[in-house]
Amino acid sequence: QVLLVESGGGLVQTGGSLRLSCTASGSIFSFTHVSWYRQAPGKTRELVASIPRSGETTYVDSVKGRFTISRDNTNTTVYLQMNNLKPDDTAVYYCRGVVNALTDSWGQGTQVTVSS
Numbered sequence: 001q002v003l004l005v006e007s008g009g010g011l012v013q014t015g016g017s018l019r020l021s022c023t024a025s026g027s028i029f030s031f032t033h034v035s036w037y038r039q040a041p042g043k044t045r046e047l048v049a050s051i052p053r054s055g056e057t058t059y060v061d062s063v064k065g066r067f068t069i070s071r072d073n074t075n076t077t078v079y080l081q082m083n084n085l086k087p088d089d090t091a092v093y094y095c096r097g098v099v100n101a102l103t104d105s106w107g108q109g110t111q112v113t114v115s116s
Helices: none
Strands: 002-009 011-014 020-024 033-039 046-052 067-070 079-080 092-098 101-107 110-115
Touching: 002 067, 020 033, 020 092, 020 110, 033 079, 046 067, 046 079, 079 092
Parallel strands: 011 110
Antiparallel strands: 002 020, 020 079, 033 046, 033 092, 067 079, 092 101, 092 110
């Protein structure tokens, strides 16, 4: 099983930027798609962005125009570039790789805190 590890979280002021990384122990092409989720305190986990093995990336409306999901040329890392951050973006961010309907892999999460 390919394992995923997130990094890049931290504390940033409103309007600032962060880049999250989701690094796989193998090729991310072992997944049909890789997604970033987030979970704020007291809220359910929310799908933020997805990048498929082929096809277009997708985003939740609240981050469109501010966040960009991409993968590196070695196909082992998926990034989430987050610009113009807002306090509502504060959450633990997780990456998830989906192999099929029954098999997926989650990272341990990385905290993003946006101060007002």
